[in-house]
Amino acid sequence: MFTLALHAARKTPADIIAENFSLLALALLSFGAVIFLFFLLASRTSVKTQEWLKYLVFLVPSILLLVVGLIYPAIRTLILAFMDKEAETFVGFDNFVWAFTIPEITVVLANTAIWVVTAPILSTVIGLAIAYMTDRMKRPAAIKSLIFMPMAISFVGAGIIWKFVYNYQPNDNKPDIGLLSAIFKGLGLTPPNWLLEAPLNSFLLIVVMIWIQTGFAMVVLSAALKNIPDEVVEAAMLDGAAPWKRFYLVSVPMIRATIVVVLTTITIGTLKVFDIVRTMTGGNFQTNVIANEMYSQAFRQMNFGRGSALAIILFVAIIPIIIYNIRQLRLERTER
Amino acid sequence: MSTLRRRVVALGATAVAATLVMAGCASTETVTEETTATGSDACAAYEAYMGNEGTEVEIYTTIIDPEASLFIESFAEFEDCTGITINWNGTQEFEAQISVRVEGGTAPDIAIFPQPGLLAKFAGNGLVPANDATSASVDENYTADWKTYGTVDGVFYGSPLGANVKSFVWYSPKTFADKGWSIPTTWDELLALSDTVAAEGSVQPWCVGFGSGDATGWVGTDWMEDLMLRFQDAATYDQWVSGELPFNDPKVAEVLAEAGKILKNPAYVGDVASIATTTFQEGGAGLVDGSCAMHRQASFIGGILAADFGATIVDPSDTTTEGGITTFYFPGVSADNKPALGGGEFIGIFADRPEVHAVQHYLTTPEWNNKKAALGGWFSANLGLDTANVADPVNKVAVEILQNASTFRFDGSDVMPAEVGAGSFWKEMTAWVAEDKSDKAVLDAIYASWPY
Numbered sequence: 001m002f003t004l005a006l007h008a009a010r011k012t013p014a015d016i017i018a019e020n021f022s023l024l025a026l027a028l029l030s031f032g033a034v035i036f037l038f039f040l041l042a043s044r045t046s047v048k049t050q051e052w053l054k055y056l057v058f059l060v061p062s063i064l065l066l067v068v069g070l071i072y073p074a075i076r077t078l079i080l081a082f083m084d085k086e087a088e089t090f091v092g093f094d095n096f097v098w099a100f101t102i103p104e105i106t107v108v109l110a111n112t113a114i115w116v117v118t119a120p121i122l123s124t125v126i127g128l129a130i131a132y133m134t135d136r137m138k139r140p141a142a143i144k145s146l147i148f149m150p151m152a153i154s155f156v157g158a159g160i161i162w163k164f165v166y167n168y169q170p171n172d173n174k175p176d177i178g179l180l181s182a183i184f185k186g187l188g189l190t191p192p193n194w195l196l197e198a199p200l201n202s203f204l205l206i207v208v209m210i211w212i213q214t215g216f217a218m219v220v221l222s223a224a225l226k227n228i229p230d231e232v233v234e235a236a237m238l239d240g241a242a243p244w245k246r247f248y249l250v251s252v253p254m255i256r257a258t259i260v261v262v263l264t265t266i267t268i269g270t271l272k273v274f275d276i277v278r279t280m281t282g283g284n285f286q287t288n289v290i291a292n293e294m295y296s297q298a299f300r301q302m303n304f305g306r307g308s309a310l311a312i313i314l315f316v317a318i319i320p321i322i323i324y325n326i327r328q329l330r331l332e333r334t335e336r
Numbered sequence: 337m338s339t340l341r342r343r344v345v346a347l348g349a350t351a352v353a354a355t356l357v358m359a360g361c362a363s364t365e366t367v368t369e370e371t372t373a374t375g376s377d378a379c380a381a382y383e384a385y386m387g388n389e390g391t392e393v394e395i396y397t398t399i400i401d402p403e404a405s406l407f408i409e410s411f412a413e414f415e416d417c418t419g420i421t422i423n424w425n426g427t428q429e430f431e432a433q434i435s436v437r438v439e440g441g442t443a444p445d446i447a448i449f450p451q452p453g454l455l456a457k458f459a460g461n462g463l464v465p466a467n468d469a470t471s472a473s474v475d476e477n478y479t480a481d482w483k484t485y486g487t488v489d490g491v492f493y494g495s496p497l498g499a500n501v502k503s504f505v506w507y508s509p510k511t512f513a514d515k516g517w518s519i520p521t522t523w524d525e526l527l528a529l530s531d532t533v534a535a536e537g538s539v540q541p542w543c544v545g546f547g548s549g550d551a552t553g554w555v556g557t558d559w560m561e562d563l564m565l566r567f568q569d570a571a572t573y574d575q576w577v578s579g580e581l582p583f584n585d586p587k588v589a590e591v592l593a594e595a596g597k598i599l600k601n602p603a604y605v606g607d608v609a610s611i612a613t614t615t616f617q618e619g620g621a622g623l624v625d626g627s628c629a630m631h632r633q634a635s636f637i638g639g640i641l642a643a644d645f646g647a648t649i650v651d652p653s654d655t656t657t658e659g660g661i662t663t664f665y666f667p668g669v670s671a672d673n674k675p676a677l678g679g680g681e682f683i684g685i686f687a688d689r690p691e692v693h694a695v696q697h698y699l700t701t702p703e704w705n706n707k708k709a710a711l712g713g714w715f716s717a718n719l720g721l722d723t724a725n726v727a728d729p730v731n732k733v734a735v736e737i738l739q740n741a742s743t744f745r746f747d748g749s750d751v752m753p754a755e756v757g758a759g760s761f762w763k764e765m766t767a768w769v770a771e772d773k774s775d776k777a778v779l780d781a782i783y784a785s786w787p788y
């Protein structure tokens with residue numbers, strides 16, 4: 001109501017801060033009180049009941065959250081995928097037939113394939129190279145921090161940053177703020193409209209993904225390299241193995257499991273890529289990928305059936321990689 | 337002073353006790369006293385709405401501050417004279433919440449619908465038809481198109497409120513005066529002017545930007561709609577929007593070809609493909625920095641160009657201000673073909689009470705429309721609206737366009753099914769410039785995506 005809005009408008013920032021913090025304090029206090037009460041009650045029960053309570057306390061919240069946040073939405077998505085756009089009538093496999101017959105689907109699938117092949121491999125290779133080179137360095141912290149820093153930037157933020165790098169100014173009389181264009185012009189070349197030229201634009205978007213994921217690959221692989229026992233490396237050196245041979249005959253096989261985990265983890269992330277494409281091209285200019293089309297269908301065009309069907313397709317595509325990923329993780333653990 | 341305003345003053349008082357006392361005093365008794373005190377002159381105009389003293393009417397709307405305060409101010413005299421208190425309840429959640437409130441049995445007395453489609457959903461589902469007084473007032477004060485938008489199945493529910501206009505070409509009056517260019521009044525003259533500007537060579541005739549994040553391409557759909565209204569009649573436009581006319585019909589193809597005369601002509605727009613990567617804001621900015629002569633865009637771009645690019649919005653007669661920009665009417669095929677593309681709000685009522693009808697009626701009168709417009713930053717399609725009360729030069733042109741419009745139509749892509757209106761239409765217009773996709777391929781693709 002209008003009058004209420006006026007009341008709110010008269011609060012000073014100090015009032016609001018004080019109010020919010022007292023609310024926070026109250027929340028923490030009541031949380032503490034509940035825990036205290038719980039332990040008090042638990043301490044008075046028999047040992048056998050305590051055992052049961054333990055399971056209850058640790059399992060129930062996580063099961064509850066899983067059901068509400070994962071299992072229910074997953075089932076609902078599966079049901080929606082077979083419904084029409086208003087989620088009212090059952091349409092069978094119509095949405096899936098649609099997904100594989102629209103003319104754009106070839107572009108979407110081809111792009112997704114390009115992403116999945118290039119982004120994980122390049123991120124892992126570059127990450128591994130940096131990890132190996134900095135492994136024997138005296139002070140690798142500075143370099144590693146710089147490489148790792150993009151990990152802290154959200155995909156949307158990274159997309160916006162790189163959009164500036166790829167900026168194209170068609171009018172020669174206006175200042176060009178694009179870094180890449182500037183480099184091209186400096187070399188006396190004519191820059192193309194970067195984000196418009198397919199298939200170049202897809203690769204330029206992939207560069208952003210690599211920029212972000214290399215840090216992750218580097219950190220994990222660097223830890224794995226550190227775990228290789230010195231004796232093994234020394235033995236190879238004594239046997240007269242050249243540095244390059246030591247790398248691909250000793251180091252790489254020793255951390256093979258970790259490499260596979262890194263590779264599959266980035267692959268899963270790449271399959272789901274959405275933010276970069278949406279921020280930089282909006283899926284236009286033949287850069288569309290499945291996750292972006294899924295969002296457009298569900299939340300732009302309000303066709304929950306088609307959106308859900310695309311989500312299911314994506315999910316099915318990711319499952320085998322997840323299984324492989326988990327197997328490798330287990331393998332890695334048993335090796336140690 | 338209205339009771340609302342008095343409440344504002346009262347709340348400003350620091351002492352809580354004083355607030356209580358004053359709010360207590362601000363009852364209907366004081367109002368009637370004041371009414372007699374101010375004399376019957378000011379209140380004579382409100383004769384038609386009398387007899388509802390002490391009642392309250394809630395208006396539920398998307399319009400929030402700062403605009404809301406201007407609305408409240410415009411009601412002040414009405415409230416004082418009639419004794420009806422108007423409670424303004426603005427929320428950005430309106431579109432989601434209105435269904436909840438109507439279905440939950442707590443419908444507002446009055447709702448301001450931002451588009452007619454939403455209003456139509458409540459016809460026969462809580463909405464009360466407008467009474468004869470309101471209906472007669474709308475007949476008298478608006479063109480027939482506006483009444484049609486508020487009519488569902490032959491019953492008139494929604495009276496028009498504010499309006500906006502998209503059929504604008506932005507330009508610099510100084511540049512036009514310096515170069516001796518005159519304002520075109522037909523589409524052919526517009527093309528001829530573009531040729532003249534291109535031949536002169538110092539500036540590019542048009543700046544166009546389709547870029548708008550995940551909504552890239554909407555600027556192209558606006559061009560299409562404006563030209564559809566010009567090259568085809570209103571009935572064909574309606575069929576096109578509703579899907580009765582196939583999207584790849586030769587009539588639509590003709591319009592896209594006309595749009596291509598400007599949008600796909602490198603002599604007019606420079607690098608055609610980069611239209612797709614130029615944001616609509618940057619597109620307008622070209623006008624401010626003098627790199628192009630014309631820019632087709634709705635009225636809102638003026639605010640963006642003024643705030644972010646240092647533009648000065650001037651009167652079309654001001655030919656001396658450096659960097660001053662303003663608008664002319666996006667011309668029709670002939671000088672007397674003057675359709676307008678735009679949007680507007682509609683008032684629907686959910687309570688069949690005399691005071692609610694009185695408020696709805698009052699808001700359709702020239703008296704209120706002039707009063708509201710005089711407060712600034714707002715206009716409507718009311719034929720009684722005096723442009724002298726509209727201070728902003730662009731809004732002034734908009735009012736003239738609305739009052740002289742042979743037809744008025746809403747933005748078609750907002751009304752089309754979302755698969756097209758928020759999907760393929762945007763995408764294909766983007767591909768049309770970015771990838772030089774052919775007219776036929778574009779229209780066929782949109783046709784294929786239409787959920788017939």
